[in-house]
Amino acid sequence: MAYYQEEIECASLETIKGIQEEKFLKQVRHVWDNVPYYRKKMEEKGVSVDDIKSMADISKLPFLSKADLKAAYPYGLLGVPLSECVRIHSTSGTTGKRVIAFYTKEDIDLWDTCCARAIVAAGGTKDDVVHVAYGYGLFTGGAGLDGGSHKLGCLTVPVSSGNTERQILFMMDLKATILACTPSYAAYLAESLSEMGYGPDDIPLKAGIFGAEAWSEEMRRDIEAKLGIKAYDIYGLTELSGPGVSFECSAQGGMHINEDHFYAEIIDPDTGEVLPEGEYGELVFTALDKKAFPLLRYRTRDICRLTREKCSCGRTFIRMAKPKGRSDDMLIIRGVNVFPSQIETVLMKEGYAANYQIIVDRVKNTDTLDVHVELMPEMFTDSVSDIDERRRALETGIHNILGIKAKVTLVAPKTIQRSEGKAVRVIDRRKI
């Protein structure tokens, strides 16, 4: 078993808690002294920095949400003078106004460390060639994995997204062993590989590190088979640095949170009450030592649960389950909570690829749910009733898992637009 920093990744719970508390108390002081926006929120709640004496006192602190980031845009949550900052990154802005996050040199360094741990957990060493097909630029995907790969000492191929054929040739020519990109782009690369007449044995890849969007277990198995790799999930948010807040290990059973840098809580999204370990709720993070953008109790909108059960990889960092989806991605259709990943699970089980689109509309005051999925060539038999049966099987599967009816339409291959970054899976036409 290999680790990037064994002494901390496999530390005892007592050690981890000690580190967390020490960093946390310093961080609250830093925020109180340097971020008037948050200090005001604390004062409004009747909390002073002097009331925070232990890790347990975190429950006294106010939450930060995306709304705070908007209100404080662009500099309101900055914890250091701008002259101390060396970089910014920004969210894709898919759910409203962009968020800008700032980094000091040390912030970048700890982020790179987190990503290096993730690469090692996926079986990487300094001898690997890491093909980074996440977008570079404002998006954190490219920069994060690039930084981690450099830190570990891998040969880094900063190919970014786009020009899929060239990507495949690069992977072959430079003998890439680890691929880092979004899962939907990995699926697209796999599809293009087979179109070019190649199979998993023609590329030297052994592992993939995929994140930045929700993906199902079935999609993982599909990508693994088609690219001949083991696929690892990685999690993060721009607000907290980027990918690498947590990462998967060889056990593929949840993502280890880099607890020496991020403190995780699960709360009831309605009441804000902290829930016990093991329960599903909204994930909340506190950045323990990031200086430029020191978010305390940031509500991620991701619904998942935490477990401290022993992991076969030997790491002691707490694990988070794959989020069911960001609560931003969650649709409320006819009063029912729907995550696109639930629909994806049904499609993959029935043998379809992850090329689908969910269209939600409101007709005569009733929500409609339409799912378009590409028919696989081998499924076509010339018989209308066969296709109808396939369609009905999907409708039944979706109804069983969601409890609401969907209208499924099978469409021709390649008619749903492929994505080089985050896939556009949901079109919500409701005007509410």
Next chain:
Amino acid sequence: MSAKQISVFLENKPGTLKKMTAALSEAKINIRALSVVDTRDFGIVRMLVNDTFNATSVLNEAGFITSLKKVLIYEIHDEAGSLDSVLEKFEDLNINIEYMYAFAGKNGAYMVFRVAKAEEAEAFLRKNGLHSLSDEDMARV
């Protein structure tokens, strides 16, 4: 002998049929017979062409899903009762027809039948005096 029919999955939206015929036209493929079934969301085009192998590759390259099926083709004389007398033999032999369509050849009219177990049905019908056209026969008629 049975003949080969190409079926193509088409989305029910403007321009898809034209895209298919354009691909065939460019490859100089002649459509001999054609039938379309349509549903709310999609259609299936079934056709007999002069070069099945080439047509399949051309259509697959153009991004269409295709499927090849064996069909039985019988000449139907232009007089009252001739379709009925053909169908009578189907009935006698208990052969169920999944679908059928007609086309005009150079000298006569023909019906295309899709049945379960095409080879077996063809043999039965041949013993009863019905001779289905082969792919080679199609070039003549």
